[in-house]
Amino acid sequence: MSDSPSSTDRLASLSYLVSGATLPTGERADLLVQGGRLRAVGRSLDAHGATVIDADGLLALPGLVDLHTHLREPGFEQSETVLTGTRAAAAGGFTSVFAMANTLPVSDTAGVVEQVQALGDDAGFATVRPIGAVTVGLAGERLSEIGAMAHSRARVRVFSDDGKCVHDSLLMRRALEYVKTFDGVVAQHSQDPRLTENSQMNEGALSSELGLKGWPAVAEESIIARDVLLAEHVGARLHVCHVSTAGSVEVIRWAKSRGIAVTAEATPHHLLLTEDLIRSYDARYKVNPPLRRDDDVHALRAGLADGTIDIIATDHAPHPAESKESEWDAASFGMVGLESALSVAQTALVETGLLTWADIARVLSQTPAEIGRLADHSHAFEVGSSANFTLHDPSSSSVFGLDRLAGKSTNSPFLGMTLSGRVEYTFHHGYPTVFGGTVLDSAEVAASAAAWKTGSTHG
Ligand SMILES: NC(=O)N[C@@H](CC(=O)O)C(=O)O
Numbered sequence: 291m292s293d294s295p296s297s298t299d300r301l302a303s304l305s306y307l308v309s310g311a312t313l314p315t316g317e318r319a320d321l322l323v324q325g326g327r328l329r330a331v332g333r334s335l336d337a338h339g340a341t342v343i344d345a346d347g348l349l350a351l352p353g354l355v356d357l358h359t360h361l362r363e364p365g366f367e368q369s370e371t372v373l374t375g376t377r378a379a380a381a382g383g384f385t386s387v388f389a390m391a392n393t394l395p396v397s398d399t400a401g402v403v404e405q406v407q408a409l410g411d412d413a414g415f416a417t418v419r420p421i422g423a424v425t426v427g428l429a430g431e432r433l434s435e436i437g438a439m440a441h442s443r444a445r446v447r448v449f450s451d452d453g454k455c456v457h458d459s460l461l462m463r464r465a466l467e468y469v470k471t472f473d474g475v476v477a478q479h480s481q482d483p484r485l486t487e488n489s490q491m492n493e494g495a496l497s498s499e500l501g502l503k504g505w506p507a508v509a510e511e512s513i514i515a516r517d518v519l520l521a522e523h524v525g526a527r528l529h530v531c532h533v534s535t536a537g538s539v540e541v542i543r544w545a546k547s548r549g550i551a552v553t554a555e556a557t558p559h560h561l562l563l564t565e566d567l568i569r570s571y572d573a574r575y576k577v578n579p580p581l582r583r584d585d586d587v588h589a590l591r592a593g594l595a596d597g598t599i600d601i602i603a604t605d606h607a608p609h610p611a612e613s614k615e616s617e618w619d620a621a622s623f624g625m626v627g628l629e630s631a632l633s634v635a636q637t638a639l640v641e642t643g644l645l646t647w648a649d650i651a652r653v654l655s656q657t658p659a660e661i662g663r664l665a666d667h668s669h670a671f672e673v674g675s676s677a678n679f680t681l682h683d684p685s686s687s688s689v690f691g692l693d694r695l696a697g698k699s700t701n702s703p704f705l706g707m708t709l710s711g712r713v714e715y716t717f718h719h720g721y722p723t724v725f726g727g728t729v730l731d732s733a734e735v736a737a738s739a740a741a742w743k744t745g746s747t748h749g
């Protein structure tokens with residue numbers, strides 16, 4: 291990486307003309323990007339020496355925003371780092387990720403969240419917005435330094451003990467009261483711990499048949515019901531992580547009909563996969579909350595289509611091979627998901643006629659940015675804005691293989707499945723991170739990020 295003036299000037303003068311892309315609305319347009327910003331959007335723009343990208347047949351989407359990513363750094367760098375996780379994000383068309391707090395040390399102080407954010411700024415593949423822990427060490431006993439994190443340079447707005455549920459009702463109430471003071475949100479991992487002790491998969495006929503301890507739907511639904519009532523009582527914003535059951539969708543639909551400020555996410559895996567995969571005892575299918583049944587998948591899809599579920603979030607959860615190759619009971623919970631999210635969304639939602647591409651732009655970019663209060667992130671191809679977008683080829687259909695993964699871990703449940711669509715280009719802050727289907731070299735992306743930083747502070 292170099293930030294000598296000449297290299298920065300060279301980068302600042304680089305320009306790209308995206309020619310003939312299809313916008314989410316269906317219109318066709320050229321996009322001219324220079325010095326990190328979108329300079330023009332229109333028909334038949336003049337290249338003026340710009341690098342031309344032929345986007346005929348490619349869909350231009352605003353840079354995707356993931357409200358739920360595990361980047362694992364600090365502490366679990368054998369699974370993922372901020373650099374490798376944001377590389378995976380770029381490969382999937384994401385330009386911003388919210389980094390979950392279950393790191394080591396836990397992201398429960400201003401120091402740790404600032405460190406995570408700085409690592410993201412330096413890597414340059416995507417904007418990293420740290421999530422702060424609700425409780426110290428995720429222990430569920432005392433509130434963390436929520437105010438210090440909110441007012442730190444990282445300006446944290448999303449707080450979560452994800453991986454664990456904030457089970458104590460009084461602590462949950464206090465957390466909601468606290469985040470309300472700065473328009474923050476508590477993102478809850480809704481799982482009653484007592485109802486799910488040693489649970490291994492969805493509770494039902496299949497868990498009995500396979501001899502694996504069941505995880506009842508009510509363990510999720512009862513916490514969501516309690517939390518929406520607490521959010522109503524406090525008048526604060528609540529976000530429900532990885533909704534997985536039909537009953538949860540019903541509870542959230544009811545809460546929204548009462549005007550409660552609740553938002554919810556569904557993951558790509560819960561929108562496409564069912565518990566039947568567990569017959570293989572392949573731990574790639576082990577996840578928290580567990581894969582459920584067909585009627586749950588359909589309820590989640592219907593919830594996204596009618597707005598009960600606001601967004602898709604990946605819950606990208608990298609784990610090293612050794613913790614997935616053990617027997618089912620001993621294996622870790624979690625799946626990687628950044629690189630496959632858009633293809634899964636196309637397969638499960640667009641091709642089934644449930645969502646349009648404009649809806650996809652909303653649930654994978656605009657609304658997650660709003661929930662996380664992500665500032666300065668353009669979602670509408672506005673001229674003058676920092677250029678964050680991805681160019682996706684919806685006509686491609688291929689077996690999802692290891693070549694599509696760009697992070698450190700390979701625990702994807704989609705490997706070997708035929709999925710539609712492929713990300714061909716991603717631009718973060720006006721510079722490519724993925725070009726012609728290839729994730730760019732880390733040094734090059736870091737240099738672009740430095741140029742953008744210089745340009746945005748001096749220009
Ligand atoms: N989803 C998972 O199965 N695992 C996540 C934690 C979480 O999202 O609850 C992880 O950190 O590995």
Ligand SMILES: [Zn+2]
Nearest residue numbers: 452453479531
């Ligand atoms: Zn979780």
Ligand SMILES: [Zn+2]
Nearest residue numbers: 390452453605
């Ligand atoms: Zn998670």
